[in-house]
Amino acid sequence: MASIIKSIVLNKPNKVASTLLRTYSAKADVTQYETLAVSVPKKNVFHVELNRPDKLNTFNDALWDDLTTCFKALHENPECRVVVLSGRGKHFSAGIDLKSLIKNFTKVNEIDDTARKARAYAGYIKRYQESISSLEVCAKPVLNLIHEGCIGAGVNVITAADVRYCTEDAWFQVKEVLIGVAGDTGVLQRLPKVIGSASVARELCYTARKVTAQEALSIGLVSRVFPDKDTALTEVLNIAETIASMSPVAVQAIKQNLVYSQDRTIAEGLEHICLLNAINHQSEDITKAAIAQATKTGQPDFENL
Numbered sequence: 001m002a003s004i005i006k007s008i009v010l011n012k013p014n015k016v017a018s019t020l021l022r023t024y025s026a027k028a029d030v031t032q033y034e035t036l037a038v039s040v041p042k043k044n045v046f047h048v049e050l051n052r053p054d055k056l057n058t059f060n061d062a063l064w065d066d067l068t069t070c071f072k073a074l075h076e077n078p079e080c081r082v083v084v085l086s087g088r089g090k091h092f093s094a095g096i097d098l099k100s101l102i103k104n105f106t107k108v109n110e111i112d113d114t115a116r117k118a119r120a121y122a123g124y125i126k127r128y129q130e131s132i133s134s135l136e137v138c139a140k141p142v143l144n145l146i147h148e149g150c151i152g153a154g155v156n157v158i159t160a161a162d163v164r165y166c167t168e169d170a171w172f173q174v175k176e177v178l179i180g181v182a183g184d185t186g187v188l189q190r191l192p193k194v195i196g197s198a199s200v201a202r203e204l205c206y207t208a209r210k211v212t213a214q215e216a217l218s219i220g221l222v223s224r225v226f227p228d229k230d231t232a233l234t235e236v237l238n239i240a241e242t243i244a245s246m247s248p249v250a251v252q253a254i255k256q257n258l259v260y261s262q263d264r265t266i267a268e269g270l271e272h273i274c275l276l277n278a279i280n281h282q283s284e285d286i287t288k289a290a291i292a293q294a295t296k297t298g299q300p301d302f303e304n305l
């Protein structure tokens, strides 16, 4: 073992020594939004909370747009390595803000020309799609904590996250069909993949049947169920902290390749990770992590990415 370590260290002696000694000192960027509260409860862990509690975190135009802007900023922010997403107030989210939906659609319906009316509708759909997809586009893993109601647009959001946890009182409803809409912001694409059952996904989309926390666990919609929100948040932040302590080069490549591979063949996914790792294997993180594993010295400090 000693000779392996020696050979690793000899490869990059100065860089390893200097980065192992590095201490965390950078200030976290905590931009706030009209409808989102952002905090940094642990090193490199950003907590984003849907923050329209009196409106049950329903999606109005501001929330759709804030989500996009926030996740783009977190994607860019090297201080952020993991995101925890939850909702303030009584429910995680009661879905789209129906008042805002009616207002927007009434305005579009005033347009006479069919092509122009269709273009306006497409504009809204694309804007909402971009918002939900921003969780997936974000290079950092997104851990979602859901409590009480998670309805309509809420289910679209959580299926774009990397990992979902919920409380015992959580319930889920793909409710679009009940408002006369075929979900168009990702649930039809992502839910079957997340739970791995086209049959269950289709049943939930066609019927808008409510799913309890225990059923969500049994169908694979969530990874774990916690007794209450405080316990859940403590546990999810601990999981986030563990992920944030890993090499961000490795963690972000894992997400990039998993997202890339979900719509492609195994051969295409393998080619992608081959190219990605041909670059990432040159990172100092591998040397540092290998030394730490070989010497049983715990996780080293990795530079932000």
Ligand SMILES: CCC/C=C/C=C/C(=O)SCCNC(=O)CCNC(=O)[C@H](O)C(C)(C)COP(=O)(O)OP(=O)(O)OC[C@H]1O[C@@H](n2cnc3c(N)ncnc32)[C@H](O)[C@@H]1OP(=O)(O)O
Pocket (backbone or CB within 6 Å): 054, 055, 056, 058, 090, 091, 094, 095, 096, 097, 098, 099, 124, 125, 128, 149, 151, 152, 153, 154, 175, 176, 179, 181, 183, 184, 185
């Ligand atoms: C291009 C479009 C693509 C996107 C499509 C997305 C579709 C969807 O999201 S479909 C799902 C839409 N959401 C709903 O249908 C939920 C409706 N709400 C409820 O069923 C209940 O409110 C709920 C079970 C969530 C909670 O019940 P609770 O008793 O706890 O609270 P309430 O007293 O009912 O509600 C409190 C106030 O919030 C207002 N509110 C609730 N949901 C919505 C909503 N979706 N949009 C707008 N406002 C909502 C409710 O009216 C109360 O307001 P106030 O009377 O002023 O206190």
